[in-house]
Amino acid sequence: MSDSRRSSRSSSARSNRSSKPTSGGARRAAGVRRAPSRASSGAAPAPKGSSRTGRTGAAAGSGSAPTSRTSVGARHAGTGAAAGRRTKVAATNFLNYPRAGKKSPWRFLPSLRMIVGAMALAVLAVAGLGIWVYSTTEVPEPSDFALAQTSRVYFADGETEMGTFSEVNRTELPADEIPQNIKDAVVASEDASFYENRGVSPRGIARAFVNNLQGGARQGGSTITQQYVERYYTGTNTSYLGKAQEAVMALKIDQELSKDEILSRYLNTIYFGRGAYGVQEASQAYFDKDAADLTDAEAALLVAVIPAPSSYDPAENPEKATQLWDRVITREVAEGMMTEEEAEALEFPETVEPSSENSLGGTNGYLLDAVRSELVAQGFTEDEINTGGFTIVSTIDPSVQDNSVQAVENLPEDRPEQNHVGTMTLDPSTGAVLGMYGGEDFVSQSRNDATQSRMQAGSIFKTFTLIAALEDGYPLDSRWDGNSPKEFPGWEVKNFGDVDYGQVTLAKATESSINTAYAEANLEVGPERTRETAVNLGLPEETPGLTDDASNVLGSASPTVAEMAEVYATIANGGVHHDAYIVESVTRPDGSSRFQHEDTGQRVMDEDVATNATVALQGPPTTGSARDLQNVMDGRPVAGKTGTSESFRSAWFVGFTPQLVTSVGMFQPSEDGTSEEPLTPFGGAENITGGTFPTAVWGDIMSTSLAGEEYLDFPEEAQLDNETRERSVPEPQPTQAPAPTQDPTQEPTEEPTEEPTEEPSEEPTEEPTQEPTEEPSEEPTEEEPAEEQPAEESEDQPAERTQEEESPAAEEGGDDPAAGNIRPTEQPTAQDEDGVETAGPGSGNGNAGGNGGGGGNGNGGDG
Numbered sequence: 042m043s044d045s046r047r048s049s050r051s052s053s054a055r056s057n058r059s060s061k062p063t064s065g066g067a068r069r070a071a072g073v074r075r076a077p078s079r080a081s082s083g084a085a086p087a088p089k090g091s092s093r094t095g096r097t098g099a100a101a102g103s104g105s106a107p108t109s110r111t112s113v114g115a116r117h118a119g120t121g122a123a124a125g126r127r128t129k130v131a132a133t134n135f136l137n138y139p140r141a142g143k144k145s146p147w148r149f150l151p152s153l154r155m156i157v158g159a160m161a162l163a164v165l166a167v168a169g170l171g172i173w174v175y176s177t178t179e180v181p182e183p184s185d186f187a188l189a190q191t192s193r194v195y196f197a198d199g200e201t202e203m204g205t206f207s208e209v210n211r212t213e214l215p216a217d218e219i220p221q222n223i224k225d226a227v228v229a230s231e232d233a234s235f236y237e238n239r240g241v242s243p244r245g246i247a248r249a250f251v252n253n254l255q256g257g258a259r260q261g262g263s264t265i266t267q268q269y270v271e272r273y274y275t276g277t278n279t280s281y282l283g284k285a286q287e288a289v290m291a292l293k294i295d296q297e298l299s300k301d302e303i304l305s306r307y308l309n310t311i312y313f314g315r316g317a318y319g320v321q322e323a324s325q326a327y328f329d330k331d332a333a334d335l336t337d338a339e340a341a342l343l344v345a346v347i348p349a350p351s352s353y354d355p356a357e358n359p360e361k362a363t364q365l366w367d368r369v370i371t372r373e374v375a376e377g378m379m380t381e382e383e384a385e386a387l388e389f390p391e392t393v394e395p396s397s398e399n400s401l402g403g404t405n406g407y408l409l410d411a412v413r414s415e416l417v418a419q420g421f422t423e424d425e426i427n428t429g430g431f432t433i434v435s436t437i438d439p440s441v442q443d444n445s446v447q448a449v450e451n452l453p454e455d456r457p458e459q460n461h462v463g464t465m466t467l468d469p470s471t472g473a474v475l476g477m478y479g480g481e482d483f484v485s486q487s488r489n490d491a492t493q494s495r496m497q498a499g500s501i502f503k504t505f506t507l508i509a510a511l512e513d514g515y516p517l518d519s520r521w522d523g524n525s526p527k528e529f530p531g532w533e534v535k536n537f538g539d540v541d542y543g544q545v546t547l548a549k550a551t552e553s554s555i556n557t558a559y560a561e562a563n564l565e566v567g568p569e570r571t572r573e574t575a576v577n578l579g580l581p582e583e584t585p586g587l588t589d590d591a592s593n594v595l596g597s598a599s600p601t602v603a604e605m606a607e608v609y610a611t612i613a614n615g616g617v618h619h620d621a622y623i624v625e626s627v628t629r630p631d632g633s634s635r636f637q638h639e640d641t642g643q644r645v646m647d648e649d650v651a652t653n654a655t656v657a658l659q660g661p662p663t664t665g666s667a668r669d670l671q672n673v674m675d676g677r678p679v680a681g682k683t684g685t686s687e688s689f690r691s692a693w694f695v696g697f698t699p700q701l702v703t704s705v706g707m708f709q710p711s712e713d714g715t716s717e718e719p720l721t722p723f724g725g726a727e728n729i730t731g732g733t734f735p736t737a738v739w740g741d742i743m744s745t746s747l748a749g750e751e752y753l754d755f756p757e758e759a760q761l762d763n764e765t766r767e768r769s770v771p772e773p774q775p776t777q778a779p780a781p782t783q784d785p786t787q788e789p790t791e792e793p794t795e796e797p798t799e800e801p802s803e804e805p806t807e808e809p810t811q812e813p814t815e816e817p818s819e820e821p822t823e824e825e826p827a828e829e830q831p832a833e834e835s836e837d838q839p840a841e842r843t844q845e846e847e848s849p850a851a852e853e854g855g856d857d858p859a860a861g862n863i864r865p866t867e868q869p870t871a872q873d874e875d876g877v878e879t880a881g882p883g884s885g886n887g888n889a890g891g892n893g894g895g896g897g898n899g900n901g902g903d904g
């Protein structure tokens with residue numbers, strides 16, 4: 042190419058580069074080929090716009106055809122000076138993942154934008170979750186365990202504690218009754234920031250988190266508020282989720298309750314060891330005092346054992362307990378709650394020995410069990426009783442109860458181990474149980490010998506026939522055949538010793554417990570009337586052995602001591618029956634009443650009938666088998682009846698004064714507990730009868746319980762409107778009269794009483810069965826008690842003494858035949874009485890309190 046052409050092209054290129062582009066045109070990079078120019082066709086070059094609109098407008102203005110499109114290669118090719126600079130590739134999505142313009146594997150690594158976005162989303166999610174959890178988490182009702190409190194049972198005075206019922210040994214105190222010294226100690230030791238934090242401690246949580254990561258024992262960083270939530274609402278939980286829930290609740294609780302209330306609730310629920318929950322029970326368990334009386338040193342020790350009560354108890358680990366006690370005091374000083382001088386003056390406190398006694402141990406266990414049973418019968422549940430924190434006031438008089446226990450303990454030391462005694466003392470005007478002896482120890486023997494053990498009633502059942510006869514028109518002076526043996530259709534009845542008593546009044550038959558006379562009376566009124574009367578007076582219809590058979594009068598039924606006490610209380614109360622009860626009131630922890638006993642007295646017997654029955658029942662304790670009570674009771678009027686079952690398998694005395702009723706029963710179960718055995722003699726006695734040790738126990742209980750009380754008399758005999766029936770019984774032949782004239786004269790020679798030895802040999806040979814001689818014998822008994830009372834009682838005894846001479850087994854009558862109703866006017870009775878006292882268990886020396894002497898039930902037993 043010639044120089045002129047090169048020069049021309051160069052000049053032309055410079056001219057093109059120096060010229061400005063037309064409006065809307067696009068500047069081309071160097072080296073990019075332009076579209077063919079249309080200059081050759083005479084058309085001016087169309088300016089290229091930066092947009093499709095620009096280009097279209099330019100084309101329209103020029104009226105020429107549109108230019109051709111630039112090739113793809115031309116668009117992406119670099120030009121001249123810009124060849125070394127590369128264009129940034131745009132992201133294909135918001136997170137730029139996979140990363141645009143990166144080659145594998147780099148394109149799959151998270152971009153910064155993705156990392157920041159993920160972190161932002163996580164923060165928002167956590168925040169949202171926290172807000173949702175806080176707003177939806179409700180503080181639940183406190184757990185049953187947290188609310189459980191000990192129910193306390195008190196004697197009738199409302200102050201002397203009898204025992205407790207509890208699943209959790211806790212007594213809750215109001216916030217203002219918890220001493221400040223233990224509040225300060227627990228804050229200093231457990232959560233120094235308690236009054237500043239909002240229920241959780243971030244620093245504590247962080248410390249626990251680091252400890253857990255390092256493999257230490259799992260910690261929760263819990264504040265006092267969190268510990269309170271754990272014990273009061275959620276229960277123990279060491280999982281992170283559980284702790285998170287606990288923290289949320291703590292935040293809410295901190296907003297709802299004051300700090301002092303939270304702290305007080307915490308101190309009322311925390312476990313301190315020795316079975317004690319809450320500061321009140323802990324104070325009792327460690328120092329035998331109320332929480333209000335705690336010293337600073339004692340408060341510090343209680344707080345020191347909180348982390349591990351069983352391990353840090355001073356009784357188990359005194360060295361560790363001392364170390365932690367000192368730590369609590371040091372922290373109190375550091376927190377300004379105690380001065381250095383005050384801390385230096387403190388000494389490690391002495392604690393009481395941990396108690397291992399069973400709450401139901403001893404004699405009180407029977408009382409507590411009876412209280413529980415009555416509460417259940419009133420509609421309480423076992424859980425309610427054990428956890429309700431009730432204050433339960435019983436009817437038990439502490440002095441009467443002590444007297445009951447002491448009376449049994451006063452029995453001779455050689456009393457057999459298998460010998461069982463049950464007693465119950467009631468207030469007849471209300472039915473309130475004032476005292477009860479159910480056994481020596483409830484833990485070793487849970488069966489209550491007063492309320493659960495049953496024994497044959499013996500002659501104490503004659504009282505029901507007596508009342509039935511009075512109701513049916515037979516007065517106390519109606520006469521009945523007391524001879525022995527006596528044949529009835531399909532039944533033969535004997536008095537103890539097979540003694541003939543002749544024609545006797547109903548009152549005399551009661552005094553001397555004459556089996557044949559009462560058997561006749563029972564058939565006359567009807568055995569069903571005897572049963573009906575027993576039920577009307579309060580004996581349960583389902584009592585074992587309670588039938589309409591003619592023998593029911595001799596005590597074939599087997600009641601409990603408690604049932605007979607309730608029945609005789611009806612008589613003592615003039616015919617108004619009250620159900621026996623032992624719970625007076627139940628009060629909730631807030632002071633409101635949960636239960637109050639309501640009187641349910643109901644008249645079941647005419648008052649005059651009850652009065653006349655009481656008149657007849659004064660015979661046995663006055664001139665009958667229980668006559669020693671006159672000395673024991675210091676002349677106080679007593680009514681009652683002894684009873685001894687066949688073969689001496691049980692012995693009773695149930696009696697009353699105008700103020701109190703007491704029932705005493707003694708029996709001996711077999712070793713396997715499936716049957717009754719004859720009572721093994723003890724205390725120098727040959728046989729155990731109702732007139733011996735049961736009467737002695739009765740006298741001990743009643744004489745001490747009534748000490749200082751007013752002497753009250755029973756009402757005098759009343760004239761009943763229905764007294765229209767009399768008995769006309771043929772006078773018995775004195776077939777056995779000679780026997781007493783021979784034997785009693787020998788017996789007195791062994792005893793110091795010799796005055797009667799002359800008359801027994803003469804009087805019985807005369808006309809002893811004539812009515813005129815019998816009736817006068819009863820009147821003088823009342824007019825001249827010093828001499829005639831023994832005579833009345835010994836009316837049973839001469840025959841018994843006769844049997845003693847013939848056979849030692851004759852002494853077994855111990856109860857009522859001690860009155861020997863053979864001859865009302867016989868003088869040897871005093872002499873025989875002494876002999877009986879010698880023969881009776883302990884009655885000769887006065888220890889037994891019962892005058893011994895005879896009786897049997899059924900055929901040949903006393904009543």
